[in-house]
Amino acid sequence: MNEIVAPETNDYKIVIEDLSVAYSDGTESLRNINLKIPANSITVLFGPAGGGKSTLLRTLNRLNDLADVIETSGHVWLDGKDVLDPEHDTIALRRKVGIVFARPIVLPMSIRQNLTYGLELAGKKDNGEYQKIVEDSLIAAALWEEVRGRLDDPAISISGGQQQRLCLARVLALQPEVILLDEPTSGLDPISTGKVEASLYELAKKYTIVLVPHSVQQAARTADRAAFFLGGELIEYAEGKKIFTNPQDQRTEDYVEGRFG
């Protein structure tokens, strides 16, 4: 048996090595992706729809296990451990690698319960620290001021933008290390979008953030590093400033300048 050795991770939080994912309907969603994601920064995955960005995100916390995936090959090293290893504890992984979806999915319970749900599942008893965690995560998601007086209202009763920030706060309450965001602002108005982005800049100081933006503009605004995906392949990966001003690949340039997509 070949011993699989984790590559030197250095400062990279996540190292993706030769990752391919195929769905059971025959579509190959990702082909031989190699990507190193540094800690404490925002890494943006962008490109036209169907490029495999969401698949990549959902592979990082094994949420893709639930989809009709027929084959996943390659490695995803998180802190030197292979996430794709069948032995890997997905429950613990998902606590460590949180995700915010494109549409706000609040659970059918109160605002407070949405935040404490994950904690309770993790077996954390409420010895008085729940209130502080609720407050801290709402502050970090820039939502505290708006909901502080109605934490026990049903989460569905707040606006869409607030719900999305609640979803972000819910992830933060678990004190993860990596936050994945799949077009988190696609359903939001510009003001809410601004608030979410602002909290992302702040969060990037502490967390590793992987963001699929909903527009090239957002990609350019937020990216520390950016990866351009097209048809399941990684075309170009570079620092944000570089890829949006001086892309190396013709296809990246075409997309960034709005010639297609």
Added chain:
Amino acid sequence: MKSNNWTEAIITGLIKSAGYSAILIVGIIFIFLFREGSPAIVEVDLSSLFNLRWYPIEGYFGILPLLGGTLLVTIGAGLIAVPFGLATAIYISEIAPRWAREILKPLVEVLGGIPSVLLGFIGILVLAPFVREFLHLPTGLTALTGAILLGGIAIPTIVSVSEDALDAVPKTYRDASLALGATRWQTIWRVTLPAAKSGVLTGIMLGVGRAIGETMTVMMVTGNAPVMPRGISALFQPARTMTATIAAEMGEVANGSVHYHVLFLIGIILFLLSLIVNIATASVVFRQRKRAERILS
């Protein structure tokens, strides 16, 4: 423009009358029941009605054993049907692989369509002897036999309705819950079931309602002895339900006699019983729920 208004008015009228006619029919049924049943209260004195002896030929009209029999058999059936039905619904909706789901769901629905007289037949031939031998009883025609069969009748309804409700919970909820580090079971228990609560309760209510109203099966397998159930041992003795009493005796009774009126009084009690079940469920479903939550489910 004007003709448009007319058609609009006609359609609205039709829909309205359909809606009101449902209320009207329930009202008429109740008036009829009341007209036929209320004389019994005058004709038989209350001490006789609340007696423990049902022997109409001798003038004993104690309905308590019948009420007790119905409650015993129904509660027994509920205790069997609710856990099994819910578990099956959860399995079909949440756990079973797709091919199993596609076989199981229609199968359960076919099960719900089996005529109850057929089940009674199977009860007499298979279940009753089994109960007798397994528990060493003098007869297999007991309340327990009826409860098991009624449970079997209620299960398909509970499974079918609750499975629909569970299935209607958006997949995204499950994703969100799993993404927060929940196990599959925690997701079912904490998110999916609460989100489907009103549908699941409706299923239970319909199932138990069917058990209360079921006549043919219980008449065939419970032994029909109007004995007041006392304690848990009553399960292993014959019992008689209100529905079975009405069905068995209505054909032989003289129209307008005391016995006839008492049978209708039993009908009123049955009607009230199922009304109570309905109201109880509705109050649980809507209790402490804000509008936003109701829209959601």
